[in-house]
Amino acid sequence: MAFDTEHEPGMTAAPAPRTEGFRLNHCMLRIKAPERSLDFYSRVFGMRLLRKLDFPELEFSLYFLARLDPDEVVPEDRDERTRWTFSQRGILELTHNWGTEDQPDFSYHDGNEEPRGFGHICFAVPDLDDAVRWLDENRVPFVKRPEEGALKDVAFVTDPDGYWIEILEPARLGKLGNGA
Structure with a gap:
């Protein structure tokens, strides 16, 4: 029998059939300065920017990054690439709320100080x-x-x-x- 899951209290014995096809697509981090973060993740970790989405009415932008395999084919067409991006695994979403880059003392909580949360x-x-x-x-x-x-x-x-x-x-x- 193939491995299905480790068993711990609270773990459901079998996934509900209606969850078939569910997958974790991305994890989001809020960033203060896009240029600084994009440089870091692309230069240091080799990630590529798959898609940038702007929401002027809400004053924020989303940057979707991934570390692509050399033979991976990403659609050129923007709409198709957006759909493709949202069907992948292991995507990092960087969210920039406009104006934070101009606030000298602004920073986000990293989750590792009290109160602890995200790690x-x-x-x-x-x-x-x-x-x-x-x-x-x-x-x-x-x-x-x-x-x-x-x-x-x-x-x-x-x-x-x-x-x-x-x-x-x-x-x-x-x-x-x-x-x-």
Whole structure:
């Protein structure tokens, strides 16, 4: 029998048939300055901007980014690319509320200070040591390096708005969390 789910209290035994086809498409972070965040995610993490959507009546813009595979084909037509974007997995949506970039003391809550809430996004990398060198070369601030703390082989850095980003190499994590 193929793996279906781990079983924990509260976990539904089987997905409802009407949820067939549901998938997590994107996660959203609010950003203060689009140019700064777009530079960070494209230069440091290799993400590409799939689609920008502006909402002048509501004074905000949405930027949908993804790390594309080299052979991935993205539609050229804007409407088709919008539909395609909303059918993918692993999309990062950056939301810019217009005017925040002009407010010197403005910042968003990163979720890791009190009151705690949102925690982080995560990038899996093929080589954690090389990724750490790359992040150092790009002067990305570390919250935790892989060799620090009780949880080894996992790093945390911050983006320009202070959101935490976990960096991990899947090959190193087979035994993670087996102590409980």
